[in-house]
Amino acid sequence: MWLIMMLRNNLARKRRVLLDGPYGYANLGDNAIAYCMSSFLTKAGIDVTISCLNPDYIEKSIGLPTLPILDFKTLSTSVLKAIGEFDAIIVGGGQQLQEHPVPNPFFGMFSRVCHMARVAKALNVPFIAWSVGMDWPLSPLARLMARHYLGSDNVTLILRDGKSYDHACSMLAGKSCRILHSKDAVFMLANFLSDDVTRSTELNFTRNKRLIVSPSIIKPQQGLRKMVELCEEAAQLGYEVKGWHSEIRPGYDLKVREMVDWGTIPGFEWLPPNPIDTNEVASLLSSASLLLTTRMHPAIIAVAQGVPAYGIATNLKMRSVFDELSMPYTNTEDLEALNFHDIVESQFEKSFSMAQQFSANAELGGEQVLKAAFVDA
Incomplete structure (x- = not known):
């Protein structure tokens, strides 16, 4: 909690974060993730915008501004242009490091995460994957994209389970990104x-x-x-x-x-x-x-x-x-x-x-996010 207090007291201006994930599409577990993560960040004095599948639903249920999620199939790419407006990009929760059934560089959650990281890297914006899971094995294409876009020093990966953490460490060995481990943010819900x-x-x-x-x-x-x-x-x-x-x-x-x-x-x-x-x-x-x-x-x-x-x-x-x-x-x-x-x-x-x-551990994960976004950056 010391980090939250420090941010509240010492920031010269309010920081802006983009929280990105497959929220608002009738998966109430994913929406609980968005609720817990955005609540934690807001409590720390951060301005949060949510990039999601259903902006209207998220705005009504959580009460925060939204952007449509990156989707190359529908040519919805406005979120990529907006990344430079934020102090940090957070991909939050779920099995988001999950590859499309047909490996490709554009479609599926894994590719979306990599493209968000690609633009964040180009703009030198901190990029954090918070409490995410990773599928394994990944295709050679996905591993190549991960090492290129998720291995940079502006990237922090916080995996939600031990197996995902081990696979990420193996896949990104020798890269300069930070790889950490934290429990699912929904464990903080009671707070x-x-x-x-x-x-x-x-x-x-x-x-x-x-x-x-x-x-x-x-x-x-x-x-x-x-x-x-x-x-x-x-x-x-x-x-x-x-x-x-x-x-x-x-x-x-x-x-x-x-x-x-x-x-x-x-x-x-x-x-x-x-x-x-x-x-x-x-x-x-x-x-x-x-x-x-x-x-x-x-x-x-x-x-x-x-x-x-x-x-x-x-x-x-x-x-x-x-x-x-x-x-x-x-x-x-x-x-x-x-x-x-x-x-x-x-x-x-x-x-x-x-x-x-796990609630206490998830809260520590939130503090790791704040540190990666505003202290280590």
Whole structure:
């Protein structure tokens, strides 16, 4: 916190930062990242503009000025021309070092990040990737672009998981960029929630039993049928069961509503899937006495508020997240053997403790960002 106080007291003028990421496109986890990062920066006295997929939604939900994200497919490149107007460029959160399925120099998140870094390098503007994940392996083209554009001394890469950190260190060995490690910024969420949400969370365990299930597509489809069975067991034990999606882009999680029959769960209903702001997401999840999810950010938001969360790990990424958080979970291949009693009897306390530790670590990551942008620059 000393760095935040120093910046507030010593800056001759207010600094401007561009926060860039795939926000505002019906992925409420990504939007929570934008909310937490922009809140941290604003608290430090920084003027924040957000470059995003849906400027109107982000302006309404977060209340900050926006620019359209870089997209060569639609020839949306105005953000590149604006980079020189900012004191630092921050690519924030998510698996943004993820290559397009067909390796190329223009399309996909990885290429977008490299082009933002390319212009920042040319203008000598500090470029920080904050709490991002990296896919691996990357194509030779992507590795070449990374070494050329992300290896410069104006670049700081702060990776959100150990594997991404190790891969970045290996790929950029010998380059002059800084490579650091910090937890997902969403762990800081409790620091920025409105008082109404905080009070709601404190009352969580006095409420009736409520299970919120947040499913994504599971292969084979039998996994979804098993989730329905678990919800049926919960209803038989007196739980109010509600469904909710954090990812509502067309072709994603909403498809699960048609893949299996959720109507067999007594009293079940889907909560409205329309985009809501991060305070509303936190309030919704804090209304649960238990969350059953296949998604990372609903789990983080729930556990950060002291709501027990049980995970269904659909891939290695989810296993890694749940393991790091010490959160109880089951792999999809083991799902058939699971029953709701096992879930309820799981040990959730350690995940709450880890969430508090990760919150402190995420805040240190924010201070690393400020240092890279305004002290080391």
